[in-house]
Amino acid sequence: MHNIPVNLSDSAIEDLLLVGARAVTAKGTLVCNEVRAPYKASPERRAAALSGLLQCANELLRRQAFKNLHKVVMNTPDEVANYLQIHFRGYEVEAFVVVFLNAQSALIAVEEMFRGTLTQTSVYPREIVKRALALNAGAVILAHNHPSGLAEPSRADEYLTSTLKTALGMVDVRVLDHFIVAQTACTSFAQRGLL
Structure with a gap:
């Protein structure tokens, strides 16, 4: 399921992906900065950060597919x-x-x-x-x-x-x-x- 807030703009999601340093919870709060310094983070925090990045990427993909759906x-x-x-x-x-x-x-x-x-x-x-x-x-x-x-x-x-x-x-x-x-x-x- 989508655990990132759907009310985030495309550019906000892109920023999260480009920075590669934050994961977002379902409530929209930033929960970690561990991707940049993974050696300092617990395995659980690293997994949460990577999961958040994957969810951001999937949300952008879903939105782009919806835009394409309008056309064809x-x-x-x-x-x-x-x-x-x-x-x-x-x-x-x-x-x-x-x-x-x-x-x-x-x-x-x-x-x-x-x-x-x-x-x-x-x-x-x-x-x-x-x-x-x-x-x-x-x-x-x-x-x-x-x-x-x-x-x-x-x-x-x-x-x-x-x-x-x-x-x-x-x-x-x-x-x-x-x-x-x-x-x-x-x-x-x-x-x-x-x-």
Whole structure:
């Protein structure tokens, strides 16, 4: 998960990476200066500093992928899959994300709607329909991760996709795809003919 504050600017994160001397906690406080003088720091402090730097780098990568997603969201499903793999990197529990698109398939928003446990998450179609209407979305791309490592859809995943497609269809919102994301793989329902 992201343990750095998402309200830090890109330049603030870049500064942390360039200086290479601080790690950031979830509360946004600087916790160590041990990367510069690692011989003085305990192994725990060095690990925290390096972990913070890696989290900063991942956050910048996630932001850049989101910027790229704005440009080519529907031109290449691979671009969406790449973004989603970056988005879900490091997640230890299942989460459900919805990519909201306008009637011309341009990106409106990417939102994590639900979060669960290691093996499942509860998804509420009503909440997705409400959010799609609030954003005036014309289409959505659904996505969730499988922290266990297999990007294969289960029967429950197929049923959920069908239920969401029906519910969203009632308010004229198209479901363009549903991606399942694992650490090294990403499966598209549309490419498998499961929509």
